[in-house]
Amino acid sequence: MNCHELSKELIAGYVDLAPDVRREIDEHLRTCDRCRIQIQNTVATIRITEQLGSTGARREMIIRLQQKIIRVKRG
């Protein structure tokens, strides 16, 4: 597997890779710093993106929404 093939595999699946593909990738990564760093950086990027999921809506807005849902007339 070369750098180009590796990037194609990652586009197609990234985390849900078949074991044999993963093995080929691992082999490539042992000899290619560039791809290894890109993958590590991508994983780190995803971790940081996940941190943005700790925020939420304002409490008052949620209560207002709840009241609307319970009371609103249908039709």
Add this chain to the structure above:
Amino acid sequence: MEEAELEASLLEKAQAGDREAFWELAAPSVDPIYRLARRLMKTEEDAEDVVQESFLKALDKIGEFQGKSRFNTWLHRIAVNQGLMKMRKRRSDVFSLDAPIKGENGDGKAMDPIDFSESALDELQSREAAGVLETALEDLPIDLRTIVVMRDINRLSNDEVAQALELPLGAVKWRLHRARSILRDRLGEYFAERIGT
């Protein structure tokens, strides 16, 4: 009761007109839908409006929901549509999707990347990086941004994102990869300045 079972039973009640059941079904989605709306819309006010309108729309259309996807996925779909509708009203320039993307250095071969994965584990640095990422996210075209929010922030599965956006799974994976690569390169630029090359 299993989560899916609970959802099915709440849905049945909600479809029979039980508002409390509807709220119980919908409430866990308020935060994720807000996170999505806030990153679709330019202002806080519009984002909150999109959230309210999406849930009221879901209440109105609950009879049409067939339970083929999770309720949360269905709400994401409604919210994207509500958001796009409001953007059209605002006549904003969001539909110039082929505008050049900041932080994208061609095929990614322009320069050797520095390894920032260790630095990103550091709590303070990762908090700062989250701020950089938020800006980079804002600069993404809306189709890529929507997918990142759904997949990486709201933790929908690839299949759920595909359902919510009515896109083929392959298109979701490809856009997700593209979006993550752009964000990674933006963080790369940030860390290159911080830790030097």
